[in-house]
Every structure is written in C-alpha cells, then in structure tokens.
Amino acid sequence: MATTIDIRELPPAVSVDPNRERMLREAEKELPLEYRAGWHDELKPIFTTGKGLDRDIVETISKMKGELEWMTEIRVKAYEHFLERKLPAWGADLAQINFDDIYYYIKPTEAQGKTWEEVPEEIKNTFDKLGIPEAERKFLAGVSAQYESEVVYHSIREDLEKQGVIFTDMDSGLREHPEIVKKYFGKVIPYKDNKLAALNTAVWSGGSFVYVPKGVHVQIPLQAYFRINAKNAGQFERTLIIAEEGSFVHYIEGCTAPIWSEDSLHSAVVELIAMKDATIRYTTVQNWSNNVYNLVTKRAIAYEGATVAWIDGNLGSKVTMKYPSIYLLGKGAKAEIVSAAFANSGQTQDAGGKVWHCAPETTSTITSKSVTKGTGRAEFRGWIKIYKGCRDSVSAMRCDAMLLDKECYSGTTPVIEVDEEKVALGHEATVSKVGEEELFYLMSRGLTEREAITQIVNGFIEPFTKELPMEYAVELNKLIALQMDAAVG
Amino acid sequence: MAAAETLERPVGTDGRVPTLQIEGLHVAIDGHEIIHGIDLAVNKGEVHAILGPNGSGKSTLAYALMGNPRYEITEGTVTFNGEDVLEMEPDERARAGLFLCFQYPTSIPGVQMGNFLRLAVKARFGDKAVKTFRRELQEKLRLLKMDQSYMQRYLNEGFSGGEKKKAEILQMAMLKPEIAIMDETDSGLDVDAFKVVADGVNAMRGADRGFVVITHYNRMLEYIKPDFVHVLIGGKIVKEDGPELAVQVDQHGYGPIIEEVRARGEEVELPEEGGATYAREEPAARHHDPFRSHGRTAI
Ligand SMILES: Nc1ncnc2c1ncn2[C@@H]1O[C@H](COP(=O)(O)OP(=O)(O)OP(=O)(O)O)[C@@H](O)[C@H]1O
Ligand SMILES: [Mg+2]
Numbered sequence: 001m002a003t004t005i006d007i008r009e010l011p012p013a014v015s016v017d018p019n020r021e022r023m024l025r026e027a028e029k030e031l032p033l034e035y036r037a038g039w040h041d042e043l044k045p046i047f048t049t050g051k052g053l054d055r056d057i058v059e060t061i062s063k064m065k066g067e068l069e070w071m072t073e074i075r076v077k078a079y080e081h082f083l084e085r086k087l088p089a090w091g092a093d094l095a096q097i098n099f100d101d102i103y104y105y106i107k108p109t110e111a112q113g114k115t116w117e118e119v120p121e122e123i124k125n126t127f128d129k130l131g132i133p134e135a136e137r138k139f140l141a142g143v144s145a146q147y148e149s150e151v152v153y154h155s156i157r158e159d160l161e162k163q164g165v166i167f168t169d170m171d172s173g174l175r176e177h178p179e180i181v182k183k184y185f186g187k188v189i190p191y192k193d194n195k196l197a198a199l200n201t202a203v204w205s206g207g208s209f210v211y212v213p214k215g216v217h218v219q220i221p222l223q224a225y226f227r228i229n230a231k232n233a234g235q236f237e238r239t240l241i242i243a244e245e246g247s248f249v250h251y252i253e254g255c256t257a258p259i260w261s262e263d264s265l266h267s268a269v270v271e272l273i274a275m276k277d278a279t280i281r282y283t284t285v286q287n288w289s290n291n292v293y294n295l296v297t298k299r300a301i302a303y304e305g306a307t308v309a310w311i312d313g314n315l316g317s318k319v320t321m322k323y324p325s326i327y328l329l330g331k332g333a334k335a336e337i338v339s340a341a342f343a344n345s346g347q348t349q350d351a352g353g354k355v356w357h358c359a360p361e362t363t364s365t366i367t368s369k370s371v372t373k374g375t376g377r378a379e380f381r382g383w384i385k386i387y388k389g390c391r392d393s394v395s396a397m398r399c400d401a402m403l404l405d406k407e408c409y410s411g412t413t414p415v416i417e418v419d420e421e422k423v424a425l426g427h428e429a430t431v432s433k434v435g436e437e438e439l440f441y442l443m444s445r446g447l448t449e450r451e452a453i454t455q456i457v458n459g460f461i462e463p464f465t466k467e468l469p470m471e472y473a474v475e476l477n478k479l480i481a482l483q484m485d486a487a488v489g
Numbered sequence: 490m491a492a493a494e495t496l497e498r499p500v501g502t503d504g505r506v507p508t509l510q511i512e513g514l515h516v517a518i519d520g521h522e523i524i525h526g527i528d529l530a531v532n533k534g535e536v537h538a539i540l541g542p543n544g545s546g547k548s549t550l551a552y553a554l555m556g557n558p559r560y561e562i563t564e565g566t567v568t569f570n571g572e573d574v575l576e577m578e579p580d581e582r583a584r585a586g587l588f589l590c591f592q593y594p595t596s597i598p599g600v601q602m603g604n605f606l607r608l609a610v611k612a613r614f615g616d617k618a619v620k621t622f623r624r625e626l627q628e629k630l631r632l633l634k635m636d637q638s639y640m641q642r643y644l645n646e647g648f649s650g651g652e653k654k655k656a657e658i659l660q661m662a663m664l665k666p667e668i669a670i671m672d673e674t675d676s677g678l679d680v681d682a683f684k685v686v687a688d689g690v691n692a693m694r695g696a697d698r699g700f701v702v703i704t705h706y707n708r709m710l711e712y713i714k715p716d717f718v719h720v721l722i723g724g725k726i727v728k729e730d731g732p733e734l735a736v737q738v739d740q741h742g743y744g745p746i747i748e749e750v751r752a753r754g755e756e757v758e759l760p761e762e763g764g765a766t767y768a769r770e771e772p773a774a775r776h777h778d779p780f781r782s783h784g785r786t787a788i
Contacts, residue, residue: 440556443578443580444580444591445660445664446580446584447609458599459644463599
C-alpha cells in the first residue's frame with residue numbers, strides 16, 4: 001500500500017543553518033518508582049457521546065470542542081473513509097475489536113487547569129498514584145497529562161514560552177494556533193493512510209502540540225503522561241510536533257494503564273516535521289494493560305540535514321501494531337528507529353520501523369529488540385526503501401529476538417527495496433535464548449534464577465534502554481523484572 | 490604443618506567436619522563419566538592446590554561443586570558447613586559462601602559490571618551491605634589496580650584474558666566467600682597482572698577462608714603457598730602431599746606419578762594424544778536465523 005504524502009503542501013526545505021546540535025538530557029539521579037499500574041479511580045465523566053460512532057457523534061465531538069469548520073469537515077471525511085476502509089489484512093488479528101462497543105469521547109472536566117491548584121482533587125490523586133514526583137514536575141518543562149480523552153492539566157515553563165516554544169494539548173493548539181495546525185495537520189499522515197488513522201482523524205481528542213521556532217534548542221525533554229481510565233475508553237490522541245530550522249526538541253511519552261477486563265482501543269496518530277537541520281527525538285515507553293489494542297500510526301518527515309529518532313518501547317497490551325516511520329526528504333537527513341518489545345503470554349507485539357530514503361546522502365538505522373515469554377508473540381517488520389538518485393545513502397537494519405519459553409513465537413519480516421546502486425546497506429537478524437552458561441555464571445554469584453534471567457533480558461535490550469533518560473531506563477528495567485515472575489521453561 | 494599423608498583424610502585438621510567435604514564424588518557430562526570418585530576435604534584457613542594434565546577433570550570438578558546443571562553427580566556426597574550442597578541451586582551455594590573463579594568467565598552483554606556487583610553483594614549479604622558497597626569497591630579496585638571505568642563496562646564483554654581474571658578476583662573480593670575455588674586464575678596473565686592477582690589472593694587469605702587453587706604452574710604456588718597439593722589425573726586424585734609435590738611436578742612432569750600409580754596396580758585414564766583437552770566452551774553461539782521471509786509487506 002503506497003502511502004500518499006503530499007509534499008507540495010509542506011514548506012520546502014529552506015536556507016542554511018549549520019548549527020545543528022543533538023542533545024540528550026538525562027536525569028541525574030534514579031527516581032524511586034514503584035509499580036503503579038492496575039488501579040483506577042472512580043471518576044464520573046462529565047460528558048460522553050456514549051458507545052459507538054456515527055456521523056452525528058463525529059460532528060458533536062467537533063461542536064463540543066468549538067472547532068472551526070475545516071476541522072469538522074476533515075473529521076467527517078475521515079469518518080466516511082473509516083467506514084469504507086478495511087482493517088489491514090496483514091499483521092495481528094484485529095477481528096475482535098468491536099468498534100460499536102467503544103466510547104469515542106469522554107470529557108472529564110469542564111475546563112483545563114492552567115495552574116496546579118485548579119486541577120480537580122480526584123485527578124491530582126490519580127497523578128499521585130501515577131507517581132509523577134514533585135521534583136520531576138519542577139524539573140520538567142511542562143506536564144501534559146491526559147486523563148481519559150481530555151488534557152486536564154497542562155503547564156508550560158516560562159522560559160519555554162519566552163523562547164517561543166509552544167507545548168500544549170492538541171485541542172488548545174488548534175484553538176490558539178489554528179494557522180499552524182491547519183498547515184500541518186494530516187500532512188504527514190493523511191486520514192486515507194489506513195483505517196485507524198481515519199478513525200483517529202475523525203474522533204481525535206487530546207495529544208500534544210509542539211512547535212519549536214527556528215534555532216531554538218529545547219534544553220529539557222517535554223513529557224506527557226497518558227493513561228486509559230474508563231471502561232472501554234478509546235484513546236485517540238493526536239500529536240503534532242514541528243521543529244523549525246536548526247531547532248532541537250526531545251519529546252517523551254510514558255504511560256501505565258489500569259487493568260480492565262473489557263477490550264480497550266488506543267489508536268493514536270503522531271506526526272513529526274523536522275525542518276532543515278532540525279532534530280526531533282521522540283521517546284515512548286508504554287505499558288498498556290493486557291486488554292488494550294494499541295494501534296498507533298507514527299510518521300516523521302526530515303528535511304535537509306535534519307535528524308529524527310523514534311525511541312519506542314512497548315510492553316503490555318493485548319495487541320500492539322506500531323511501525324514508526326521516517327521520510328528522509330532532504331539531502332543528508334538522518335533517521336534512527338530503536339525499538340524494544342516485550343510480549344508476555346496472550347500478547348502480540350507487531351512492531352518495527354520504516355524508512356523512505358528520498359534524497360541523497362541520507363542515513364537510516366533500524367534496531368529492534370524483542371523479548372517473548374510464555375505464549376507471547378513478537379513480529380518485527382522493517383521496511384527500507386531507497387529511491388533512485390539517493391546516492392551515497394547508508395542504511396542498517398538489525399533485529400534481535402530473545403525467546404524465553406518454548407511456546408513463544410518470534411518472527412521477522414524485513415523488506416529492503418533499493419533502486420539506487422551507490423548505497424551501503426546492512427541487515428542482520430538474530431534469535432537467541434537465555435544461554436545456560438550465562439544463567440549459570442550469574443547464579444554462581446548468588447543471583448536467583450529470576451534475577452539472573454532479568455539481568456540477561458535487561459542486558460539484551462540495553463541498546464534500547466541506553467537511549468532513554470535515566471528515570472525511564474530505571475522504570476523499564478523494573479517493568480521487565482515484574483514480567484519475570486516465572487522461571488524459563 | 491602436617492601435610493596429607495594418605496588419600497584418606499575425611500576429617501579436618503582440628504577434628505571437626507571440614508567446611509567443604511567431598512566424598513566418593515563421580516561426575517558425568519552428557520552421560521559420560523569424567524570424575525571417577527574424588528575425596529577432598531577443605532577447611533577454612535587452608536589452601537589446597539590441584540594439579541593435573543589437560544583434560545584430567547579439574548574444571549569438571551570445579552563446575553560440579555558450583556552446581557552447573559550440565560554436570561551430573563552420579564555418585565557421592567558434598568557438604569558445605571555440614572549441609573548437603575548437592576541439594577542446593579548454584580545461587581544458594583553462592584549465598585552460602587562458595588565461590589568459583591571461572592577458567593573462562595562468561596560474557597553477559599548489556600549488564601554493567603558495577604550494577605551486577607551491587608546485585609551480587611546484595612544477594613550474599615543483604616540490603617545493609619549496599620551501604621558500604623561503594624567504598625569497598627573502590628578499595629578493591631585499587632588493590633587490583635583496576636580502573637573505575639570497568640564498572641560501566643558490560644560484564645566480561647570484550648575484556649582481555651587478563652582483565653577477565655582480574656574481574657573474577659574482584660568479584661571474589663567483594664563476595665568474601667568461605668571457600669573459593671580458583672580454576673586456572675593464573676593462566677594467561679602477564680607478569681604484572683600475575684603479581685596483582687596473586688597479591689589479591691594472598692590479601693584474602695585468612696583463618697575464615699579456604700582456597701582450592703587449580704593451576705598448571707608452580708609459579709602461582711610459589712606466591713600462594715599451598716598447605717596441600719593434590720594431583721588429579723584421569724578423573725581421580727592419584728597423589729596428595731605438601732607443597733613439595735608441586736615442585737616435583739614442575740620439575741619432572743606427571744610421568745613419574747603415573748608410573749607410581751601404575752606400579753600400585755591402579756589404572757590411569759590418560760587424556761588423548763597431544764594432551765587433547767576440552768578447550769574453552771564459549772556460551773552457546775546465538776543462532777542465526779535467516780530471514781524468514783523476503784516477501785514484500787505493506788507497512
Ligand atoms: N561441557 C563438556 N562437554 C563435553 N565434554 C566435556 C565438557 N566439559 C569437560 N568435558 C570433557 O571432560 C574432560 C575433562 O575436562 P576438564 O575441562 O574438566 O579438564 P581440565 O582438567 O580442567 O583441563 P584443562 O587443564 O585443559 O583446563 C575432558 O576430556 C573434556 O573434553
Ligand atoms: Mg580446566
């Protein structure tokens with residue numbers, strides 16, 4: 001399926017700014033973290049459209065939000081496409097999703113909290129349980145926490161505002177900066193891209209809007225916390241990040257989710273645009289509860305000399321389908337996709353990455369680490385395409401799978417299409433188990449079997465973990481330790 | 490000091506049950522018996538050297554004592570502080586105070602040495618030990634002339650032969666075992682590293698610790714003066730004596746000992762021609778999986 005991306009509508013790559021710097025901010029101390037998923041608060045939604053979806057509901061959502069007509073139109077068109085469009089015929093089994101049994105819009109509070117004081121107590125409690133530490137709040141640029149379908153609390157540090165950086169929820173972004181949003185919304189991922197992108201475009205709510213002006217380096221990572229906390233609450237957040245020429249931004253999303261017995265759908269759309277010599281780093285560590293279908297479309301455009309990195313870690317969920325992709329549209333643009341997936345019993349992680357080389361001297365690396373346990377399934381799909389004329393492009397794809405049990409499954413489906421001869425390509429795939437010798441060595445130092453396996457598994461995904469800020473790395477290692485309750489079979 | 494006079498010495502020098510007591514031990518790998526009945530008693534405060542030609546079963550003995558699941562105990566008993574070691578998992582043995590310096594330490598990709606050491610110390614001594622961990626680590630690093638940067642490196646990964654051996658000694662120093670088995674820790678070290686390692690071991694000697702030092706070289710034994718020397722050939726201890734036995738082997742090789750044993754009317758199973766040896770076994774190589782499919786998928 002060829003994706004349509006209307007490059008003409010996007011601003012062309014413009015003049016020179018040699019100042020391109022990459023900055024990875026790491027928290028200095030390990031933040032204490034306990035496992036906090038698996039609970040939910042009683043919170044009465046203030047308004048909901050009820051279960052299921054029709055054209056009226058789509059229009060109601062738009063009206064409730066007080067949107068401009070063009071957005072309502074896009075929503076309706078997307079909804080119509082959603083009806084026509086089939087689910088992907090490949091990948092994980094999505095047949096069990098009942099689109100009529102999902103709430104598409106839930107609005108928990110009337111207004112958005114500008115200050116922490118204005119945030120309702122119940123929601124604050126939720127944040128406490130989520131464990132967003134006080135220190136971290138100060139440390140962070142702004143905490144954009146999505147509660148159900150609406151962003152309820154949002155703060156932007158003053159220095160960010162002074163720099164002209166916009167970091168807000170998508171609804172506010174649309175209200176306050178309609179001209180920017182209109183210019184870019186749906187340009188990287190048009191609603192016709194796939195059925196779930198169409199659904200998201202029709203019913204989206206929340207998500208983040210980030211705009212970094214020319215030459216601005218956002219020194220601290222922008223962070224957002226997401227969770228699902230309503231029965232069958234569909235989360236359709238929409239994120240758009242625009243990094244103007246020579247700018248730098250690191251966006252981080254992390255989430256834990258309460259455990260629910262009924263199926264839930266999370267279907268986000270994330271669009272990134274890195275202008276000439278800009279850098280966008282987008283880090284995700286997600287741990288959905290076991291009933292969530294996590295079907296996310298993430299795509300980025302990188303112009304001349306720009307760099308985009310997707311750092312994507314997936315634990316939990318019933319089914320995850322996610323293939324962050326990058327279109328390298330300008331000379332010397334760089335793509336990096338590093339992903340880690342952990343599939344425990346009953347879970348399917350169908351993930352990977354895709355890079356389109358559309359300009360010369362572009363580079364890409366796709367690195368995937370998957371761990372499967374019990375009856376877990378992991379499928380890696382990597383797709384690299386190098387168009388004719390993209391000479392001196394370099395691409396490397398690597399996929400390592402670790403199987404912890406006999407019944408688990410791991411597969412790789414790499415696709416490499418190259419129309420240009422003057423390129424350098426590498427790809428490698430490995431499958432391994434926890435080695436007996438490694439296990440014995442660690443146990444001979446006093447580590448229990450479980451600890452030893454955890455160490456080996458964490459070591460295996462270390463190439464991913466080391467890309468994360470410290471507190472996320474610590475969190476991920478702990479989450480993995482929790483998955484290791486049973487010994488290897 | 491009284492050296493072992495005979496092959497029977499089930500009880501320690503002070504008359505109590507030895508810290509580590511091995512009796513009639515037989516060990517098999519993949520159904521093939523390698524160790525054919527070994528008796529050995531090691532007390533805290535003692536240093537025992539085990540010498541033997543390549544392939545005689547020294548490492549097999551060491552692995553079996555530490556509980557490597559590949560090594561099957563077909564007969565015999567092993568107790569540690571009076572407890573049945575054979576019933577214990579390797580980690581239980583380690584926490585109880587048994588330690589093995591591996592002849593070929595295993596690399597663990599992605600696991601940082603420092604984090605791993607902290608976990609191991611915590612496993613052996615409990616949470617309270619974590620408080621003094623840093624200070625102690627610095628001290629041991631200095632002693633072993635190891636750079637702090639090792640702590641960020643992945644366990645044994647890309648370590649040179651000598652670095653691996655030092656890292657083993659470091660772990661031993663941090664875990665303070667009651668009985669340490671050192672499998673050819675002196676092999677492959679340059680002169681300086683050798684001295685550092687030997688000094689490290691000597692620094693750990695004391696009344697509260699016993700050593701089983703497996704080695705090919707008397708040079709090591711000149712530094713670490715053993716109390717007892719055992720010669721292991723063909724899966725059996727065929728001769729035991731004081732330190733002078735090591736000198737004798739160093740000068741004349743195993744030939745005279747083998748003749749002596751044969752003269753006693755006992756059989757000696759010799760390693761194959763050319764001193765064939767079970768060479769280093771690296772952790773099972775990761776299986777290469779050719780791409781399952783080259784078909785085009787729409788993503
Ligand atoms: N894992 C194994 N699989 C198969 N055979 C083994 C294994 N380990 C040891 N052996 C065999 O058992 C015998 C004893 O080996 P072992 O490693 O114990 O000898 P060693 O005395 O330590 O020799 P070296 O001095 O060379 O280290 C050898 O014949 C070896 O080939
Ligand atoms: Mg050996």
